[in-house]
Amino acid sequence: MTAFDLLRFEDWTNPVPPADREVVSLLPEEDDGRPPLLFVPGLGHGAWAFAEHWLPHAAGRGFPAHALTPRPGGDLRAQVHDVVQTAASLPRQAVLIGHGVGALVVARALGRYPARAAVLAAPVLGGWSALGSALRANPGGTLPALVGGRLSLSARQLFQSGPPALTAEQITGYLSRLDPKPRAELLRRATPPRPVGDAPVLVIGSPDDRVVARPALDRAAAAYSGAPLMFPGMGHDLMLEASWAEPIDAILDWLTKQIK
Amino acid sequence: MHDSPDPGDRRDAVCVVGAGASGLTAVKNLLELGFQVDCYERETAVGGAWNWRHDRSPVYAGAHLISSRPLTEFPDFPMPDTWPDYPHHSQVLSYLERYAAHFRLGEHVWFGTEVVSAVPTGDGGWEVTTQSTGGGSSRTSRYAALVVANGHNWDPRRPTIPGEFRGRVMHSSAYKDPAVLRDRKVLVIGGGNTGCDLAVEAAQQARQVWHSTRRGYWYAPKYVLGRPADQVNDRLLKWRLPLRLRQWLYRRTVAMTTGDLTRFGLPEPDHQPYESHPIVNSQLPYYLGHGRITPVPDVTAFDGSAAELADGRRIEPDLVITATGYRPRFEFLAPELLDADEQGRPDLHLHTFARKHPTLAVIGLVQPDSGVFPLAHWQSVATARWLRLRLTDPARAAAVQQKESAKPLASWSKRRVVKTERHWFEVDHLDYLRSLESLLNEMEPA
Known part of the structure; x- marks a missing residue:
């Protein structure tokens, strides 16, 4: 656990400049006071990845649901800033749900904003381990990025092949919307900050994820003194997979228990 | 909530006095623990x-923040980044309203209810008597701790000027x-930030304006080098430039912009930059130009339609505004509980913790060279953690208290400031936050 963070010279002397933020929101028919959810996508993904299934599903279960697209060209600090700004703009204390690198952003944002709860889904907290996995699963798409070229993510990396499986058109459609622009700072080793407030944190993932290896998942959960909730058979993009309903239902069930 | 707690014994509950910025952050951080x-x-x-x-609110139509947004907002609930560098007072109010709504603090506030007395029960608890504002029947409840956040900018300090005006x-x-x-024809008395603001407003509206100040001050601009001045100043502090060097830089900056203000008839400052509360x-x-x-x-006396000045001049204003500040006032507490002096100024550890009453704390009673909200937030975090430590680990709490009480005043209030009545609770926001940080670390489970 890192120390209390009282002296914030970076924020005081060099505040992150404002930017237009794309937030996709779906509100439930009736607001019965449940905390709003803020979904934070990972590398190459945007709010659309959650708008596909998880947003309508969460709103259907009575949760105001929002998803934020990372600002173009923003570094990690700017992304954290955007999450905290968006969360603070919601009428009630928000639940932060980050996927992939978005989970790293959420882990950082927890040091700045007392979330009602937080969920780290298939979290990429350590860049090196994710890079290792990516080189194994998709060397052709990953290697060019190491020498300054383009990073391309492959279907094999993000989605599982066995039933129930996505159709080829779905996969092509998703892959064509991905625009991953990795930054070297993702490889910097840094302990996530001490969360402010008392947010319970849930880590979920899949043992068959080809981006986040099992040990990385266990480490992430241990950092928040828990064990990961597992969805065997699913690929990295839990929210786009054919069995997308299982993880979001588990998240909402957990949340319902936490906010009692 | 809001059904009468019966029979008034609230056991481990904490009583917070006031739902302004300091009270709200106290409520939030206590609830969080x-x-x-x-x-x-x-x-x-x-x-x-x-x-x-509010009838006790000191804000005026044109009041804006004098510290910039990042140095003013609560550290865990930022103001919108699209707001101006120095928001208007109405934006600050909407910010506080959103803070209260966001963390559902309103459910814990009894509005229209005044605390008329708070008395220690002898076993660490407090007997708090409340009453509907402006009268009505009173009620007494017992609390485990008392957190005072009643503000210090509502009881006007009026100068005593002899003669009739x-x-x-x-x-x-x-x-x-x-x-x-x-x-x-307006005479503004007082060289603080309000006095200067009002002199400027008068300059825009009035026929004639006099601005009476006892001493010369260093007037900081709101912007230097293309940034809000306080952000530039904190960069110098981040680089740990020594005070002497910062003072020299300050004088250079002034010399290169507005220059020596004595040419306009202002007195020369009798202190160095950073040795009084910043006037922005x-x-x-x-x-002036x-x-x-x-x-x-100084105004020495009134005489009919005239005001007599210390240099012998007489001026004839038809409106005199005294911007002479406020006094701290805790009318519901016996002065000895806060170790207050004759002027009512409490003597508290870190301007927060009562020395003889471990369950009594005051939030927001500081005058920093930054916004007060961040300091009030961390004071509240420290208070909440202190109260919890007392419950969970009394032995450690005693050890922390021992260690803290040995800390000299100079360790958390290093600023050398001009000796005036209003500078008694002046703190340097960095030194102060560092002291709170060390207290928070001491209270951490080993």
């Missing part, structure tokens, strides 16, 4: 001094709207 909280607020809404609807004299607390200045006003030198503000020394 699992405390039950009853907050009493004499007004019917949150916002305290920042709520212009035929015109109108008002304290700046009663000044709300520039309309009262229009076409008047870019427009005062501007209106336009001849719209005439600086004058």
